[in-house]
Amino acid sequence: DEVMEDLPCIGSCNERWRAHLVSTRNLRVAWSIEAGTMGNPSHSRSLVLFVSANPTRNLDLEEEMRAVAQQVQAGVERDKLEFRTIGAVRPQDLVQSVTVMAPRVLHFSGHGSPNGVVFRDESGGPLEVEGDHLRTFLKGRGVELVVLNSCYSEVQAASIGSSVRA
Numbered sequence: 001d002e003v004m005e006d007l008p009c010i011g012s013c014n015e016r017w018r019a020h021l022v023s024t025r026n027l028r029v030a031w032s033i034e035a036g037t038m039g040n041p042s043h044s045r046s047l048v049l050f051v052s053a054n055p056t057r058n059l060d061l062e063e064e065m066r067a068v069a070q071q072v073q074a075g076v077e078r079d080k081l082e083f084r085t086i087g088a089v090r091p092q093d094l095v096q097s098v099t100v101m102a103p104r105v106l107h108f109s110g111h112g113s114p115n116g117v118v119f120r121d122e123s124g125g126p127l128e129v130e131g132d133h134l135r136t137f138l139k140g141r142g143v144e145l146v147v148l149n150s151c152y153s154e155v156q157a158a159s160i161g162s163s164v165r166a
Contacts, residue, residue: 048072049103050085051094053110053119055126061087064109064149081105090120091129098141105145106138112150131159138163 050068052061065085072083086097089110098106111118113128121127134156138146144165148156 045080045082046104047101048081048083048105048107049097049101050083050107050109051089051097052085052087052108053089053117054087055118055120055124056111059110061109068107088120088124090122091127094119095137098137098143102142104143105147106143107147107149109149112148112152112156114152114155117148117150117156131156135160135163 050065052065054061065087069083069085072078072081075081084101084103086093089097097103108117111126116128116130117134118126118128138160139162141163143163146157146160146164150156
């Protein structure tokens, strides 16, 4: 059984981005995008960057990654999207990836807390990055849509909302 629901917007919503979360059984992971022109018309394909961190190793992020990739490939806008993944993400990996790859969509999957999202530290353990730090980092980077799949994602969405378009 599949249930589709609109995702809450992060930042100011507009008609160019409409993201949906697709729930399948107990796994709320797959999503689709309805898009017109996606931000920068000079790019023939917009990058969806899926980053994940699971320092406690109790989440099935590989399954989520597979499900999201499958939904991107099945979507009507698939020819406009390129999908890349980075696992076991540390904060410096996120900085480098967003700076070099310039994604239009950033999907974070992992753990969260009331204060931030949880990445890995240098030894593979948990490292919390506050929502305010993410907001500062994302500002002006060209990311138009952020999908957060973690606990306390609404709190983090409110923190970073002013840094992204949708």
